[in-house]
Amino acid sequence: MNPSHTASWGILNRRDFPRLLDALRTQGYRIIGPTLQDGAVKWGDIATVDDFPVGWRDHQSPGHYRLERTESFRYFDIVHGAESFKPLTFAPRETLLVLERTHKTFVATPILPDPEPLAVLGVRACDLAGLAIQDRIFLHGPYADPYYRARRDRLFIIAVQCTRALDTCFCASMGTGPQATAGFDLALIEGDADFVVQTGSEEGARLAQHLSLHPVPPERLRQEEIRMAACAASQTRSIDQSALPRALYDAHDHERWDDVARRCLACTNCTMVCPTCFCHGVEEQPDLMWTRSERARVWDSCFTPDHGYIHGKNLRPTIKDRYRMWLTHKLAAWIDQFGMSGCVGCGRCLTWCPVGIDLTEEIKELIRSRQASGS
Amino acid sequence: MNMESAISPPMNPFVIHPAVIKEKRQEAPEIVTFRLQLEDPAIRKQFRFEPGQFNMVYAFGVGEVAISIVSDPDHPRELDHTIRIVGRTTDVIGRMQPGDRLGIRGPFGKGWPMEEAKGSDILIVTGGLGCAPVVGAIEYIFRRRENYGMMNILHGVKAPHDLLYRERFDAWRAHPRTHVWLTSDEPGKTWHYHVGVVTELFDRVQFDPNHTFVMMCGPEIMMRVASHLLSQRGLTPDRMYVSLERHMACGIGLCGHCQLGPYFICKDGPVMRLDRILPWLGKSGI
Ligand SMILES: Cc1cc2nc3c(=O)[nH]c(=O)nc-3n(C[C@H](O)[C@H](O)[C@H](O)COP(=O)(O)OP(=O)(O)OC[C@H]3O[C@@H](n4cnc5c(N)ncnc54)[C@H](O)[C@@H]3O)c2cc1C
Ligand code: SF4
Ligand code: SF4
Ligand code: FES
Numbered sequence: 260m261n262p263s264h265t266a267s268w269g270i271l272n273r274r275d276f277p278r279l280l281d282a283l284r285t286q287g288y289r290i291i292g293p294t295l296q297d298g299a300v301k302w303g304d305i306a307t308v309d310d311f312p313v314g315w316r317d318h319q320s321p322g323h324y325r326l327e328r329t330e331s332f333r334y335f336d337i338v339h340g341a342e343s344f345k346p347l348t349f350a351p352r353e354t355l356l357v358l359e360r361t362h363k364t365f366v367a368t369p370i371l372p373d374p375e376p377l378a379v380l381g382v383r384a385c386d387l388a389g390l391a392i393q394d395r396i397f398l399h400g401p402y403a404d405p406y407y408r409a410r411r412d413r414l415f416i417i418a419v420q421c422t423r424a425l426d427t428c429f430c431a432s433m434g435t436g437p438q439a440t441a442g443f444d445l446a447l448i449e450g451d452a453d454f455v456v457q458t459g460s461e462e463g464a465r466l467a468q469h470l471s472l473h474p475v476p477p478e479r480l481r482q483e484e485i486r487m488a489a490c491a492a493s494q495t496r497s498i499d500q501s502a503l504p505r506a507l508y509d510a511h512d513h514e515r516w517d518d519v520a521r522r523c524l525a526c527t528n529c530t531m532v533c534p535t536c537f538c539h540g541v542e543e544q545p546d547l548m549w550t551r552s553e554r555a556r557v558w559d560s561c562f563t564p565d566h567g568y569i570h571g572k573n574l575r576p577t578i579k580d581r582y583r584m585w586l587t588h589k590l591a592a593w594i595d596q597f598g599m600s601g602c603v604g605c606g607r608c609l610t611w612c613p614v615g616i617d618l619t620e621e622i623k624e625l626i627r628s629r630q631a632s633g634s
Numbered sequence: 635m636n637m638e639s640a641i642s643p644p645m646n647p648f649v650i651h652p653a654v655i656k657e658k659r660q661e662a663p664e665i666v667t668f669r670l671q672l673e674d675p676a677i678r679k680q681f682r683f684e685p686g687q688f689n690m691v692y693a694f695g696v697g698e699v700a701i702s703i704v705s706d707p708d709h710p711r712e713l714d715h716t717i718r719i720v721g722r723t724t725d726v727i728g729r730m731q732p733g734d735r736l737g738i739r740g741p742f743g744k745g746w747p748m749e750e751a752k753g754s755d756i757l758i759v760t761g762g763l764g765c766a767p768v769v770g771a772i773e774y775i776f777r778r779r780e781n782y783g784m785m786n787i788l789h790g791v792k793a794p795h796d797l798l799y800r801e802r803f804d805a806w807r808a809h810p811r812t813h814v815w816l817t818s819d820e821p822g823k824t825w826h827y828h829v830g831v832v833t834e835l836f837d838r839v840q841f842d843p844n845h846t847f848v849m850m851c852g853p854e855i856m857m858r859v860a861s862h863l864l865s866q867r868g869l870t871p872d873r874m875y876v877s878l879e880r881h882m883a884c885g886i887g888l889c890g891h892c893q894l895g896p897y898f899i900c901k902d903g904p905v906m907r908l909d910r911i912l913p914w915l916g917k918s919g920i
Binding site for chain 1: 645646647648649650651652654673694695696697698720721733735737879880881883884886887888889890891893895896898901913917918919920
């Protein structure tokens with residue numbers, strides 16, 4: 260995506276929406292978007308516009324997720340499911356190498372993912388913020404990851420702007436949403452009868468030429484800005500980042516960790532649904548003859564007992580240690596490591612926590628009493 | 635999925651390079667030193683490392699472990715690794731013989747400040763069983779003895795039988811301007827060195843705090859206490875370095891396992907200047 264691109268706007272009539280799919284397919288893209296599969300929202304193939312979950316909306320709160328039937332004919336009423344954008348670029352399981360024994364030695368062959376062009380339609384601002392964080396980690400460190408790169412480079416991204424926040428959303432306080440401002444090829448705002456289409460890259464602008472867009476009255480753009488601002492204003496949760504990272508480092512011995520440890524099950528859900536968590540382990544799978552072996556990286560979580568294991572001891576034996584590791588990394592150490600918070604405010608870890616632990620509450624307690632005690 | 639060999643190995647930091655075992659030396663019942671040579675001449679030629687850096691050493695079909703490079707950086711075509719057999723992967727590696735192949739990715743991480751320490755006295759403080767990370771630095775100094783001042787090597791173990799290879803300490807002791815101090819927390823019949831924790835030895839060692847570099851490796855609590863006592867003796871934290879250990883799966887700052895506070899020990903360490911890491915050193919549960 261080209262940062263020097265100058266955005267332009269146009270209106271796509273609702274009945275012309277299928278043209279977008281046609282244009283993408285003509286360009287050789289496989290298209291995926293939010294779909295309903297076995298009662299859950301997941302990225303799935305979009306063959307026609309009817310594959311979008313029309314007539315459904317989601318309600319989320321800590322420990323709860325509910326899909327509700329509506330009369331609406333909008334395509335993008337569901338905000339998001341458990342699955343973030345992350346699996347599309349950082350695969351839950353990625354084969355890295357195949358090693359084969361030869362006469363006396365062995366050969367290691369990298370297995371790079373298929374670079375099939377992929378258009379993703381229905382990406383939220385928090386997803387894009389998560390993607391930017393993962394780019395920072397996998398592409399802009401001392402070693403660029405060729406597997407991530409291959410999955411990343413094939414993408415065409417179509418964002419959908421948020422005009423309704425969930426009870427769990429706090430992107431506004433994290434500065435990541437609800438409006439996507441960069442990182443997309445095209446962005447859509449869904450109205451009752453049409454979409455406002457914004458270009459975000461040269462590729463996006465080229466594709467938009469196939470859509471017979473109408474000019475947007477300036478008044479309409481102002482209305483949409485107001486809708487998105489209202490969405491931001493409706494968010495009730497927030498994280499005050501002004502004292503981070505220091506405040507959380509200083510809270511190492513806070514009693515709140517004991518409190519949250521009594522509730523946390525160390526189930527790893529929060530890390531699996533998080534769009535930014537990047538921990539992984541490597542699995543080795545030799546064949547029976549021990550002549551061929553595959554190495555694959557697999558998502559791991561700092562909540563597992565093995566995560567902090569070194570021979571003879573576990574550095575984080577208790578759930579308290581692990582929850583503290585997670586939150587301190589996410590909201591504090593991440594800033595030192597990557598120059599940005601590890602949380603984009605998507606709220607997934609609240610929703611998918613079986614006991615409804617809400618990190619915005621935890622951080623408030625951890626920082627509030629610190630201020631009270633004046634340390 | 636497609637087989638892609640077009641990506642040349644240095645661009646893919648996950649590619650494992652076969653290395654042949656040239657020599658194997660049994661140092662102690664559970665400790666072996668391997669001399670390895672990378673098979674691919676091009677990779678071998680470009681391989682450069684510093685004392686204190688490590689390789690991910692791979693056993694075919696089993697897995698990878700982080701192991702310090704203990705040989706001399708002026709001879710990077712041969713790589714020595716001293717490995718203590720403690721579990722699944724090191725067990726398989728320990729059974730390998732000359733002519734067998736191990737795999738290597740590396741070198742990774744930051745090493746000891748060998749250049750900065752030139753001309754200074756050196757104080758090595760180690761505790762516990764292995765301490766391979768400092769061995770490379772010690773050998774480096776002995777091969778360039780004239781570039782460094784007094785050498786004091788302090789090593790502490792829990793019990794006398796934990797002193798894994800005494801011969802090496804005896805060999806070090808034989809070098810000019812070198813003192814080796816051994817101690818054990820518990821006494822023993824054949825133990826004729828000091829009894830007590832390693833930090834007690836500080837009282838006996840003479841050093842000029844303004845002309846000394848400290849290199850430490852061992853339990854974090856020990857290093858924390860040691861750095862505190864050494865500060866009291868006038869050593870500033872910017873002249874003290876520690877080598878740290880964490881769980882490592884990737885070695886390149888991506889897998890998340892090796893974190894300590896804001897650092898990834900695989901890329902910001904394993905050797906770190908004390909003033910950077912002191913707030914985190916020995917803190918429980920991190
Ligand atoms: C920077 C660094 C340098 C090291 N240098 C040396 C050295 O020169 N010589 C030496 O003998 N040992 C060294 N170690 C320790 C060595 O890596 C472990 O002893 C080894 O990983 C144990 O593997 P295992 O499979 O035999 O043990 P197990 O206990 O059976 O398995 C543990 C598994 O956990 C994983 N693991 C990852 N990191 C570690 C870790 N730090 N400790 C234990 N398990 C880990 C591995 O996948 C390993 O297979 C070093 C460690 C680090 C971090
Ligand atoms: S920590 Fe929770 S709210 Fe923040 S990005 Fe991750 S899943 Fe979303
Ligand atoms: S989802 Fe909730 S219970 Fe599970 S590990 Fe995360 S905080 Fe703990
Ligand atoms: S070992 Fe993977 S991040 Fe350091």
